[in-house]
Amino acid sequence: MKKSVITIAVAATVGLGTIFGGVSIKTEAESISSLKGEQNKIHDKRSSIKSDINQANDKINTLKDQQIDVKSEMKRLDFAIEDTITKIDDKSEKIKETKAEVAKLQAETKVIIERIKKRNVLLKERARTYQENGGMVNYLDVLMGSTSFSDFIDRANAVATIVQADQEIIKQHEADKEELAQKQAKVEKDLSSLQTMLADLKNMNQQLNQQKKEKDKLLASLKDQEEEAHEGMMELQEEEQLLAAQEAAIQKAIQMEKEAQARAAEEAKRRSTTSSNNGNNSGSQSNSTPNVSSGYWTQPAAGYLSSGFGGRGSEMHYGVDIANGNKVAIVAAASGVVSRSYYSSTYGNCIFVSHSINGQVYTTVYAHMTSRSVGSGASVKKGQKIGIMGNTGASHGQHLHFELHKGPWTMDKRYAINPVGIVPLP
Ligand SMILES: [Zn+2]
The missing domain is CATH 2.70.70.10 (Glucose Permease (Domain IIA))
Structure with a gap:
């Protein structure tokens, strides 16, 4: 208030022309209040930028946490994939063994079939011998033709032995065939179940790899987002620095003008009686x-x-x-x-x-x-x-x-x- 009075007084001494060497005098109260207003605006802007920076920081931290989660999920998937690969190797090895077993069984089958063939030849031969003597009826002839009781016993024993031997051969035939069929059925069942397991494992492995690929993509996108957040923050920080520096510069500029105004007022007082020189450079x-x-x-x-x-x-x-x-x-x-x-x-x-x-x-x-x-x-x-x-x-x-x-x-x-x-x- 006091300063305005002085300004008016100074202005009055030089009349209405208020230009002193390029510096015009305005009421200081007015100019300072408008400058204060500017400074307040910058201040508000700076605090809003600070809160933006805090928000950006929060976002970066959230993104970092998300990345940690995705990474641990990926680690879990890696372990699972490793596990399925081990199992696949294991099953593949077992399938190889089983296939070898099948091959071995096939060789055994060949041997058994060969044996059965030989036995059939033997049985046929024997049947032919009996047939030449009239088949089963001839057993009776054999017995009837006995010359004595002891001869009859001998003959009866011989017949029984031959019949029993034939029955043994047929029994063996069946046992061999049965055993082979069982072995084959078991091995075939094993092979088919191993192949199913292998297919399941391969399928699981594929799914795990797919999941890992998705996690990879997610991680990349989180990294991108984090980078963007950083970039946004760099801009905010640049703006913040600019505004902070500007605030100080404005204060200094105001001070400079005040000093220039004071100097001009002094000059005006001193030259109040002489005509002013605009002193153009x-x-x-x-x-x-x-x-x-x-x-x-x-x-x-x-x-x-x-x-x-x-x-x-x-x-x-x-x-x-x-x-x-x-x-x-x-x-x-x-x-x-x-x-x-x-x-x-x-x-x-x-x-x-x-x-x-x-x-x-x-x-x-x-x-x-x-x-x-x-x-x-x-x-x-x-x-x-x-x-x-x-x-x-x-x-x-x-x-x-x-x-x-x-x-x-x-x-x-x-x-x-x-x-x-x-x-x-x-
Ligand atoms: Zn331009």
Whole structure:
């Protein structure tokens, strides 16, 4: 309140023309409150970015946990696959053994069939002998033809022995055949059950491998998501750093303007009786650097306007492009404080400058430079060289991408304005 009174008093001494060497006096209370407003906005934005970063971190942690789960699931599948492979090998080995057994049985069968054949020959031979003597009837003849009782006994025994021997041969035949049939049935059953088991195992193995493939895909997608989350966080961190640096730069720019206003007021008091000299800096004409204009703003680079502000196809161009094929300097468009001087993957070598002009915060951005000659935190004067025009970052052809924001720089560039009519341009 007291300061406003002083300002009015000073203004009264010089009349209504309030320009002192390019510095206009506005009520300080007004300008400071509007600056405070800007700072609060940046503060809010910064805390919202911080919460975004926390959210991104949470997401990364969740994704990491999910990856751990998938990995342990994959480990389990690996063990299961290993187990089925062992079982498949085992069953395959057993099938091999069983097949060998089948082959052995087939050889045995051959032997038995051969034996049966030989016995049949023997039986037939014997049958033929009896038939020649009249078959079974001849047994009686044999017995009837006995000359004595002892002869009868001998003959009867002989007949019994022959009959019994024939019956033994037939019994053996049947036993051999039975045994063989049983063996074959058992081996065939074994083989078929082994083959079923092998098929089941192979099927299970296929399913496990399929599951593992799916888990692999899931893991890859989780990794992608985590990478994206990291990238998102990198951008957020870049924005956070930018806004934090900007906050400090704005405060410094405000301080600079206050000091300039105080100096101007002093000067005005001292020169209140003499006519004011606007003290323009009329620099010499040069190809590489434009003349420094009077007023608050000057042209940031020599060249031609290759692209204006506004819609460019489907995209919005938030600045103007000044192109030049020669090696040319980039200068500060107004006095201010460098908030950031760094390399960005999109802006390339870029510099952000905060300005306080009549209590209004402005931000200028100079992008795609070959090199930067001022660092973050530096105070720059209007027309001071800050770098060399280039083609770094997302740029096609050497040019300066210049942005003017009436307010702080924000990610959505909501304060970006067309510099035409404010900043001298080619
Ligand atoms: Zn551009």
